Amino acid sequence: xxxxxxxxxxxxxxxxxxxxxxxxxxxxxxxxxxxxxxxxxxxxxxxxxxxxxxxxxxxxxxxxxxxxxxxxxxxxxxxxxxxxxxxxxxxxxxxxxxxxxxxxxxxxxxxxxxxxxxxxxxxxxxxxxxxxxxxxxxxxxxxxxxxxxxxxxxxxxxxxxxxxxxxxxxxxxxxxxxxxxxxxxxxxxxxxxxxxxxxxxxxxxxxxxxxxxxxxxxxxxxxxxxxxxxxxxxxxxxxxxxxxxxxxxxxxxxxxxxxxxxxxxxxxxxxxxxxxxxxxxxxxxxxxxxxxxxxxxxxxxxxxxxxxxxxxxxxxxxxxxxxxxxxxxxxxxxxxxxxxxxxxxxxxx
Ligand code: UT7
Numbered sequence: 001x002x003x004x005x006x007x008x009x010x011x012x013x014x015x016x017x018x019x020x021x022x023x024x025x026x027x028x029x030x031x032x033x034x035x036x037x038x039x040x041x042x043x044x045x046x047x048x049x050x051x052x053x054x055x056x057x058x059x060x061x062x063x064x065x066x067x068x069x070x071x072x073x074x075x076x077x078x079x080x081x082x083x084x085x086x087x088x089x090x091x092x093x094x095x096x097x098x099x100x101x102x103x104x105x106x107x108x109x110x111x112x113x114x115x116x117x118x119x120x121x122x123x124x125x126x127x128x129x130x131x132x133x134x135x136x137x138x139x140x141x142x143x144x145x146x147x148x149x150x151x152x153x154x155x156x157x158x159x160x161x162x163x164x165x166x167x168x169x170x171x172x173x174x175x176x177x178x179x180x181x182x183x184x185x186x187x188x189x190x191x192x193x194x195x196x197x198x199x200x201x202x203x204x205x206x207x208x209x210x211x212x213x214x215x216x217x218x219x220x221x222x223x224x225x226x227x228x229x230x231x232x233x234x235x236x237x238x239x240x241x242x243x244x245x246x247x248x249x250x251x252x253x254x255x256x257x258x259x260x261x262x263x264x265x266x267x268x269x270x271x272x273x274x275x276x277x278x279x280x281x282x283x284x285x286x287x288x289x290x291x292x293x294x295x296x297x298x299x300x301x302x303x304x305x306x307x308x309x310x311x312x313x314x315x316x317x318x319x320x321x322x323x324x325x326x327x328x329x330x331x332x333x334x335x336x337x338x339x340x341x342x343x344x345x346x347x348x349x
Contacts, residue, residue, distance in 0.1 A: 002172035003179030004128035004136075006347065008070070010063025011317040012056050013044040013164040013304060018145075023159055026150040034159050039280020043162025043305030045145035052086045054095040056165035057141035060313070061100060068169035070135055072100045075169070077133045078107040079124050081116030081140045081309035083338070084147060085109070088200070096139065113195075114276050114337020115185075116140055116309035117166070121333070121345055122183035124170045134171060140309035141165035147197075149236040157239050160279070162305030166313020178327075181346040184258050186251070188340050195244050195338040197237040200225045248278060248336045252286040255344040256334050263346055265330065270296055272325050276335035277301035277311040286334075298324060308337070325349055 019042045020031035034040050046056060057080065065072055080093040087095075091109030096102075112119040117140035124136040144161035148154060173179040193207065204222045229235055252275060260266060267290040275283045280301050287297045298319040307314060312333050319325045329349045336342040 001129050002131070002174070003181070004125045004170045005173035005175075005179040006168045006349070007171040008064040008066065008068025008169040009167070009313065009317045009320055010060045010065075010067060011164065011166045011314045012059035012063075013314065014046045014051055014056070016045045016047065017042050018045050020159070023150075027155045027158065028152040029155050029159055037279075037281065038160060039299070039302055040160065040305050041302045043303075044164055046143045046163040048146070051143065051163075053082050053084050053141045053143045053165070054086050054092045054099060056143065056163065057092065057096050057139045057167065058099045060141065060165040060167040061096065061137055061139060064167040064169050065137065068135070068171065070169060072102050075102055075135050075137045076105050077124070077127060077136045078102070078105065079110060079120040079136060079138045080107065081110040081112065081120040081138075082142055083111065083113045083116065083197075083308055084142045084144055092141065096137075110309075112309075112341045113339060114278060114306075114308050114311070115335035115339070115341045115343040117312045118183065118333060118335045118343035118345055119185060119341070120309075121168070121170070121180070122185055122343065125180045125183055128170055128172050131172075136170045137167060138170060139165065139167040140311070140313050142308045142310050144308065147236065149233055153233060154236055156241050157237055160306045162307050164304055164307045164310045164314050166310045166317055168313060168316075178348050181348055182259055182262050183343065183345045184255055184262070185343045186255060186341065191243065191247070191340055193238075194240045195238070195340075197235075199229050199234045244337075245279065245282065247340060248282050249285045249289070251336045251340070251342045252282065252334055253289045255336075255342050256286070256290065256332055259332060259344040259346045265346070267291055269330050270332050271329035272319060273297045273332045273334065274312055274316045274319060275299070276337065277304065277315055278306050278337065311335075
């Protein structure tokens with residue numbers, strides 16, 4: 001069975017840089033608080049009307065496709081991960097297919113938030129291994145800036161997120177000892193409401209009424225969308241940051257170790273760990289727990305914030321462009337987030 005390799009990688013981040021000081025115009029926050037708690041110095045925001053999650057994905061995909069030595073016409077499947085799609089439905093996969101004038105290929109949308117790109121890579125990897133497809137475009141893209149609460153009420157979330165896109169082309173590899181060695185996917189829906197955007201949705205308070213989560217005051221109404229939701233700011237994401245943080249610092253090392261064990265490897269064998277850029281403090285904790293050096297971990301949340309499904313491919317692309325990921329290197333990708341869902345992948349580059 002052939003393994004799949006990342007044959008090409010690309011990224012796109014909007015030119016509009018938004019600093020921590022810029023955010024102080026809208027909310028009660030400070031550069032000091034944001035940097036100390038998250039490591040973030042600045043993030044990019046997409047143009048409000050001229051850029052969408054899909055248009056950013058197109059830019060990243062063009063680069064990935066060219067670097068893979070192929071053309072949009074040769075792509076035979078799309079896997080698109082995002083939590084900020086252009087439309088509630090249809091998903092961004094078909095919009096990307098249309099925008100890039102691809103053939104009438106399959107397009108799959110993945111809704112796994114921060115671990116979306118890892119899930120997407122894993123799905124694509126299976127299609128390559130079975131021989132069903134030969135050129136799969138895997139994308140993570142987010143336009144968070146369009147859906148955040150920029151008042152002080154939303155500051156714990158709004159300062160974290162940024163916009164951008166990353167894409168890879170997966171192909172079967174002919175080389176020995178190269179490619180995706182394994183992927184590992186997990187979920188635990190027990191804490192689904194701790195990091196979520198409840199509305200618009202079809203829940204009509206079903207979960208709150210069942211007392212499965214303490215969010216009855218936060219998610220009111222029996223309509224898909226209502227004035228009340230707008231007035232009570234329920235069309236914005238909700239996050240219990242501390243609970244997410246506590247779980248993340250356990251699950252990141254766990255799922256990385258799972259991947260290493262599966263392949264009889266040790267943390268010291270990793271040449272480059274690309275963690276989902278959730279919070280620099282989380283990455284530093286994971287690095288310390290696994291005993292990794294600064295050279296073994298790549299972080300760029302300082303410049304881009306947390307770009308959810310796009311963060312892993314953006315960080316991987318930047319690391320590769322800087323020559324920090326080279327042929328033969330053992331690269332580990334890992335993510336944790338809303339769901340909760342978490343995942344890892346080990347790649348021999
Ligand atoms: O990628 C998706 C997965 N997400 C994550 O992994 C996020 C994990 N969690 C985190 O990164 C952190 O929990 C945050 C960075 C979101 C928040 O940091 P924290 O240290 O957990 O802060 P907190 O929410 O406990 O808030 C501490 C204080 C509060 O004030 P009081 O009640 O102590 O007076 C907040 O109101 O900080 C306040 N605060 C802020 N102050 C200035 C919250 N956000 C801000 C802000 N600027 N932006």
